[in-house]
Amino acid sequence: MVMQDWSETDLVSVIYFVKRSGVFLETSAAKIESLRGAVPLSHFFLRQRVCPGDLVLDATCGNGLDTLLLAVLAGEGGRVWGFDIQPHAIAATRELLEREGRLAQVELVEASHDRLCEFVPAGLKAAVFNLGYLPGGQTSLITCPESTVSAIGQAAALLKPAGIITISLYTGHQGGPEEALAVESWGASLAPKDFNVWCSRQLNRPGIAPYLILVERIR
Numbered sequence: 628m629v630m631q632d633w634s635e636t637d638l639v640s641v642i643y644f645v646k647r648s649g650v651f652l653e654t655s656a657a658k659i660e661s662l663r664g665a666v667p668l669s670h671f672f673l674r675q676r677v678c679p680g681d682l683v684l685d686a687t688c689g690n691g692l693d694t695l696l697l698a699v700l701a702g703e704g705g706r707v708w709g710f711d712i713q714p715h716a717i718a719a720t721r722e723l724l725e726r727e728g729r730l731a732q733v734e735l736v737e738a739s740h741d742r743l744c745e746f747v748p749a750g751l752k753a754a755v756f757n758l759g760y761l762p763g764g765q766t767s768l769i770t771c772p773e774s775t776v777s778a779i780g781q782a783a784a785l786l787k788p789a790g791i792i793t794i795s796l797y798t799g800h801q802g803g804p805e806e807a808l809a810v811e812s813w814g815a816s817l818a819p820k821d822f823n824v825w826c827s828r829q830l831n832r833p834g835i836a837p838y839l840i841l842v843e844r845i846r
């Protein structure tokens with residue numbers, strides 16, 4: 628296993644087809660992305676669930692890495708919606724998708740994700756919320772509890788059965804703990820007959836390490 632320093636935003640470990648500095652486990656058969664943080668764990672679940680032709684959503688495009696994974700998994704027959712409030716995040720995502728030949732099936736929306744139900748139809752197979760601030764950008768511009776919870780609620784209403792939402796939460800910045808609490812309370816309020824809601828933390832990391840909430844629609 629290749630070791631690499633852990634960072635709060637945890638976004639350097641990315642998907643195998645983006646030629647960047649991912650952390651991989653070498654096996655005799657293949658290179659496997661190490662589950663070293665919330666984002667790789669989110670990718671692991673997305674790879675399990677998203678199939679060619681699916682409708683999927685990236686609620687926080689940032690640098691476009693999650694959007695790219697969704698575009699690859701949903702394939703040319705699928706459809707991806709990507710939201711961000713920062714013009715340069717939308718531009719960076721567009722550039723990455725274009726470079727990887729995946730722009731055609733993606734609709735990028737420069738708007739807050741709490742408006743997603745205006746743009747996205749029902750029948751989503753997956754929605755990704757990678758919260759906090761844009762790595763390499765303005766650290767004061769962060770996702771906020773009210774709009775985040777509203778957006779996650781809208782995404783949950785648009786999920787098809789077996790559809791999932793992955794939510795990567797960061798508590799190391801100002802405002803992060805409040806947002807994480809708001810998301811946890813929202814998740815705890817969902818009826819167990821309709822949704823499975825999981826919380827995954829790394830027990831051998833500091834308390835402020837990013838963690839993942841996974842929501843699955845049952846029916």
Ligand SMILES: C[S@@+](CC[C@H](N)C(=O)[O-])C[C@H]1O[C@@H](n2cnc3c(N)ncnc32)[C@H](O)[C@@H]1O
Pocket residue numbers: 638686687688689690691692693694710711712713716738739740741757758759760761762768769770771774
């Ligand atoms: C941690 S970054 C996302 C990283 C990204 N998914 C990637 O793969 O690079 C969080 C992003 O959320 C965006 N954001 C903040 N508030 C938002 C909102 N209300 N609606 C949509 N995006 C928002 C920020 O501009 C930032 O780009």
